[in-house]
Amino acid sequence: MSAPRQVFIAVIGAGGVGKAFLSQLSTLAAKLSQSPTTPTTLSLLYLATSKKALHSPSYDGFPLSSWESSLQSSTTAPLALPQLAEYLNESPAKVVLVDNTSNQSVADAYPSFLSKGISIVTPNKKAFSGSYDLWKSIFTAARNGSGTGGYVYHESSVGAGLPVISTLNDLVDTGDQVLKIEGVFSGTMSFLFNSFQPTTGGGGKFSAEVTNAKDKGYTEPDARDDLNGLDVARKLTILARLAGLPIESPTSFPVQSLIPQELESCTSGDDFLARLPEFDGKMDALKQEAEKEGKVVRFVGSVDVPGQKVKVGLEKFDLGHPIAALKGSDNIIAFYTERYGDNPLIIQGAGAGGDVTAMGVTADLVKVLRLLQ
Amino acid sequence: MSAPRQVFIAVIGAGGVGKAFLSQLSTLAAKLSQSPTTPTTLSLLYLATSKKALHSPSYDGFPLSSWESSLQSSTTAPLALPQLAEYLNESPAKVVLVDNTSNQSVADAYPSFLSKGISIVTPNKKAFSGSYDLWKSIFTAARNGSGTGGYVYHESSVGAGLPVISTLNDLVDTGDQVLKIEGVFSGTMSFLFNSFQPTTGGGGKFSAEVTNAKDKGYTEPDARDDLNGLDVARKLTILARLAGLPIESPTSFPVQSLIPQELESCTSGDDFLARLPEFDGKMDALKQEAEKEGKVVRFVGSVDVPGQKVKVGLEKFDLGHPIAALKGSDNIIAFYTERYGDNPLIIQGAGAGGDVTAMGVTADLVKVLRLLQ
Numbered sequence: 113m114s115a116p117r118q119v120f121i122a123v124i125g126a127g128g129v130g131k132a133f134l135s136q137l138s139t140l141a142a143k144l145s146q147s148p149t150t151p152t153t154l155s156l157l158y159l160a161t162s163k164k165a166l167h168s169p170s171y172d173g174f175p176l177s178s179w180e181s182s183l184q185s186s187t188t189a190p191l192a193l194p195q196l197a198e199y200l201n202e203s204p205a206k207v208v209l210v211d212n213t214s215n216q217s218v219a220d221a222y223p224s225f226l227s228k229g230i231s232i233v234t235p236n237k238k239a240f241s242g243s244y245d246l247w248k249s250i251f252t253a254a255r256n257g258s259g260t261g262g263y264v265y266h267e268s269s270v271g272a273g274l275p276v277i278s279t280l281n282d283l284v285d286t287g288d289q290v291l292k293i294e295g296v297f298s299g300t301m302s303f304l305f306n307s308f309q310p311t312t313g314g315g316g317k318f319s320a321e322v323t324n325a326k327d328k329g330y331t332e333p334d335a336r337d338d339l340n341g342l343d344v345a346r347k348l349t350i351l352a353r354l355a356g357l358p359i360e361s362p363t364s365f366p367v368q369s370l371i372p373q374e375l376e377s378c379t380s381g382d383d384f385l386a387r388l389p390e391f392d393g394k395m396d397a398l399k400q401e402a403e404k405e406g407k408v409v410r411f412v413g414s415v416d417v418p419g420q421k422v423k424v425g426l427e428k429f430d431l432g433h434p435i436a437a438l439k440g441s442d443n444i445i446a447f448y449t450e451r452y453g454d455n456p457l458i459i460q461g462a463g464a465g466g467d468v469t470a471m472g473v474t475a476d477l478v479k480v481l482r483l484l485q
Numbered sequence: 486m487s488a489p490r491q492v493f494i495a496v497i498g499a500g501g502v503g504k505a506f507l508s509q510l511s512t513l514a515a516k517l518s519q520s521p522t523t524p525t526t527l528s529l530l531y532l533a534t535s536k537k538a539l540h541s542p543s544y545d546g547f548p549l550s551s552w553e554s555s556l557q558s559s560t561t562a563p564l565a566l567p568q569l570a571e572y573l574n575e576s577p578a579k580v581v582l583v584d585n586t587s588n589q590s591v592a593d594a595y596p597s598f599l600s601k602g603i604s605i606v607t608p609n610k611k612a613f614s615g616s617y618d619l620w621k622s623i624f625t626a627a628r629n630g631s632g633t634g635g636y637v638y639h640e641s642s643v644g645a646g647l648p649v650i651s652t653l654n655d656l657v658d659t660g661d662q663v664l665k666i667e668g669v670f671s672g673t674m675s676f677l678f679n680s681f682q683p684t685t686g687g688g689g690k691f692s693a694e695v696t697n698a699k700d701k702g703y704t705e706p707d708a709r710d711d712l713n714g715l716d717v718a719r720k721l722t723i724l725a726r727l728a729g730l731p732i733e734s735p736t737s738f739p740v741q742s743l744i745p746q747e748l749e750s751c752t753s754g755d756d757f758l759a760r761l762p763e764f765d766g767k768m769d770a771l772k773q774e775a776e777k778e779g780k781v782v783r784f785v786g787s788v789d790v791p792g793q794k795v796k797v798g799l800e801k802f803d804l805g806h807p808i809a810a811l812k813g814s815d816n817i818i819a820f821y822t823e824r825y826g827d828n829p830l831i832i833q834g835a836g837a838g839g840d841v842t843a844m845g846v847t848a849d850l851v852k853v854l855r856l857l858q
Contacts, residue, residue, distance in 0.1 A: 139660040148631040256855075258521040274830065275648045275655070282648070282848040287512040434833075437810060442828050451840045455815050457647065460807075461830035468824050475655040482629075482856060 116145065118205040119481060120157035120173065122196070125212030126183065127161075129235055129268075132470035133212055134159075138176040140474060150485055157207065158199070159183060160190035167191060171204055193221040201228040206484050208262075208477060211236045212470075220246065226253035226261040231484065233476035235268030235469050240353070241346035244360050247353055255483075263480045268472030270297065270347045271443050271463040279459065280354050280447065288449045290355045294414040294456075295445035296438055297347045299464035300338040301411040303330045303441035309399050309408045311431050318395035319388035326385070330441055334381035339370040341411075344424045348413040352422045355415060359422060368425025370411070402428045408436045434458055489518065491578040492854060493530035493546065495569070498585030499556065500534075502608055502641075505843035506585055507532075511549040513847060523858055530580065531572070532556060533563035540564060544577055566594040574601040579857050581635075581850060584609050585843075593619065599626035599634040604857065606849035608641030608842050613726070614719035617733050620726055628856075636853045641845030643670065643720045644816050644836040652832065653727050653820065661822045663728045667787040667829075668818035669811055670720045672837035673711040674784040676703045676814035682772050682781045684804050691768035692761035699758070703814055707754035712743040714784075717797045721786040725795045728788060732795060741798025743784070775801045781809045807831055 121137065123130065134156075141154040155173030159166040164186045166174050174182055191199060200207045209225055211218050211234035219239035222232055223246075240247060251257030254264040270276045283290055296302045308321045315321070322339070325331050331338050345362040352359045359365065371384070372391045378384040402409045407428040412435060415422050429436040438444050443463030446456040462468050494510065496503065507529075514527040528546030532539040537559045539547050547555055564572060573580045582598055584591050584607035592612035595605055596619075613620060624630030627637040643649045656663055669675045681694045688694070695712070698704050704711045718735040725732045732738065744757070745764045751757040775782045780801040785808060788795050802809040811817050816836025819829040835841050 136660055140658075143660075149628065149633055255522065260522055273655075273824075275652050275832075278651065279648050282646075282844070282851075285513075285851045286844045286847040287509055287516075288844060432810070434810075437805070437807075440828055451646075451844060452835055455813055455835055457832075457834035459648075459830075459832055462825055462828055471655070471659045471661060471824060474659040478655075478658045483858075485856075 116151040116153045117485075118153045118155065119484065120155055120171070120200075120203055120205050120207045121210060121477075122158035122200055122207055123156065123210045123212060124160050124190075124215075124218055126159065126179075127212070128466035129469045129473070130212035131180075132466035133210060133473050134176065134179055136470050136474040137477075140478070141176055144481070152481065154481075157203065158191075158196070160196075162190070164188060165190040167199075169199075193217065194224070197221065197224050197228060197230070200225070200230050207231070208233060208480055208484075210234065210473060210477065211239075212473065214238060216242065222246075222264065223249040223253045226250065226259065226264060229262050231262035231480045232264045233473050233480060234264075234266050235272070235473055236266070237269045237343075237346045237350065240266055240269055241349040241362050244353075244358060263483055265476035265479060266350075267476050268469045270350055271445060271459070272465065273468040273471035273475070274443060274445070274459050274461050274463055276445050276459055277350070277354065279457065280351060283447060283449055283451075283457075284355065288451045290417050290447060290449050292414060292416055292448040292456075293348075293351050293355065293445065294412060294435070294448070296410060296435060296443055297344045297413050297445070297463065298338065298411065299441035299443060299462070300325060300331050301344065302438055302443060302463075303328075304338075305408075305410050306438060306440065308395070309402065311408055311436055315399070317389065317392045319385070319392050322388060323385055334384075336371055336378075336381060336384055341367045341369050341424050344411070344413045348415060348422050348424055352415045352417075355417050357415070357417065357420055357422070365422040366425065367423075370426075398426065406431060410435055410438075434460070489524035489526045490858075491526045491528065492857065493528050493544070493573075493576050493578050493580045494583060494850075495531035495573055495580060496529065496583045496585060497533050497563075497588075497591055499532065499552075500585070501839035502842045502846070503534075503585035504553075505839035506583065506846050507549065507552055509843050509847040510850075513851070514549055517854070525854065527854075530576065531564075531569070533569075535563070537561060538563040540572075542572075566590065567597070570594065570597050570601060570603070573598070573603050580604070581606060581853055581857075583607065583846060583850065584612075585846065587611060589615065595619075595637065596622040596626045599623065599632065599637060602635050604635035604853045605637045606846050606853060607637075607639050608645070608846055609639070610642045610716075610719045610723065613639055613642055614722040614735050617726075617731060636856055638849035638852060639723075640849050641842045643723055644818060644832070645838065646841040646844035646848070647816060647818070647832050647834050647836055649818050649832055650723070650727065652830065653724060656820060656822055656824075656830075657728065661824045663790050663820060663822050665787060665789055665821040665829075666721075666724050666728065666818065667785060667808070667821070669783060669808060669816055670717045670786050670818070670836065671711065671784065672814035672816060672835070673698060673704050674717065675811055675816060675836075676701075677711075678781075678783050679811060679813065681768070682775065684781055684809055688772070690762065690765045692758070692765050695761060696758055707757075709744055709751075709754055709757055714740045714742050714797050717784070717786045721788060721795050721797055725788045725790075728790050730788070730790065730793055730795070738795040739798065740796075743799075771799065779804060783808055783811075807833070 144152040253259040517525040626632040
């Protein structure tokens, strides 16, 4: 058995996904330390929330088993991003930065980290769905782009741990022609419309289903952050770019917001929810129109690759269509390609939640660790 | 731009999958030669069918664009496997062996190739579903097992290009507990039962549907090779082993054959098909029994991981179940895990055909090329 190699892990974010990731990291570290061929010591070099940090200026690392109590008792402030980049750049071993935030500033700093040879794994959509310039800077710097820097992997930025991005990359890498990508990309929207218009009939008023989804924890604290469609638009931006389209931003294509124009001026989420019932009639009309055609309404996103068109909004689907048959808060993503013909390659399952999102991040970390060997 | 690195590709098999792979390889080689960061020259070093070969003793390689005519006019016999291993071992550059056969002898030689540092990508099920000793020898030698040899990837050994094996590996690598794997793993069985008992009612006699499937090219030349369930049993063996179960062989668990005992003595496939109508009554009874329960019959395989049980055979499914709702000759694979809870991670799409099988092989090659950098 050769001497173990050392890889440092720097983590930003310790919320739902961050906590689940740190737990998975602990299991992975124990396993890799025992690897018969490439024993690896994974050390937690740095861990930061927005308020405090574990920071080891002498690169000793912190025990993974007690990060929570260590962080609680820490009085250290997080490093500013340029300082963090410098600190990681001077590390005596290779570093993987794990960004478990949804922070735009951290995303904006990726090119700087990558060009220093620091690899990044992250579920943060902002880096890949913001301006096209940021996208280009990231993949110009990254080794798995056209650069010589660190690797960047972001499976969980679409569909959490579902193998969506890796599958799309495989299709493109092997020379298939992706024709259309279509699906339900939001657990919230999935739950909401599966309840509003189940394939078996029934379902409540739209506003009541929104309140129900919020009460069950399926929406953001302010449900408008789901209903405006921006989250779905960000995911479609990522997929369209991976398929080769130069999408400028998540607002550069048609996105249907489910926030009625009249309620755009609501000052709070509660105010909005209180007034939403005024628009139930309009949603009921949509539902009935679909029903008459033997269909159901779903909130979907699609990319027409040859037509270079991306759109997000309500569509009607036959009851037998896989998108109509979806259950609970599952996501579904269908890839229509030249090779797969009429029957698309479909991936389906939970597309949100701490554990499954962290799983995508950890799987990316495993891939990067293999490449860093 | 640095000098291009050279990687040699040795290919065994030039049938449906082999041809499609060589076409994808040609596209990939053109792309990699232009890579801005790691320009790579992929050369076809060796290509063999069971009868003849392209063999370049001085390691010059053959143009990918004209492999078909070169092979046609070749008078060279294929190298015996030990000679091939020696030849590849002495190659001046790294070698990836692509086994596009379903040959057991080639599979048996994998440990010898791997231990010489030769990587392997393949859709050949025999290597991973034969004896458990062969499985252990392969992964003891492979670098992505516990060895120091070449890499071995075999995505297309289950579900062709569908991301089945990579997803299962990701689940296991990140510490999820796989509870059950269940699905339709044969395009032939999928087509046969979707026609025999469509969810919309109707369907023909079982024997007529078998003949229809054969006429449409959905079965092996001898349909018994599909109906005996062994192909599905091999795929389940692979998945069960990846999930950690030490399955001895594809015949060490219950596999329901759809060849009636009375017809086991038939001397030809035609003789068998001529006599199969005698058993239509039995299959009709199964269909009606399912119908009474509001279900349909499907030929599925499943792995109960905690219970260490694998089985293959007919099962009944509710009309709303994703397995019942499958269309055409699609495969479907559902992973039930601790993290995904009641709603499994599902992958669905074409699980057979030259192009999509070759896609899995080419995607594996891309992964190996990245790791060989």
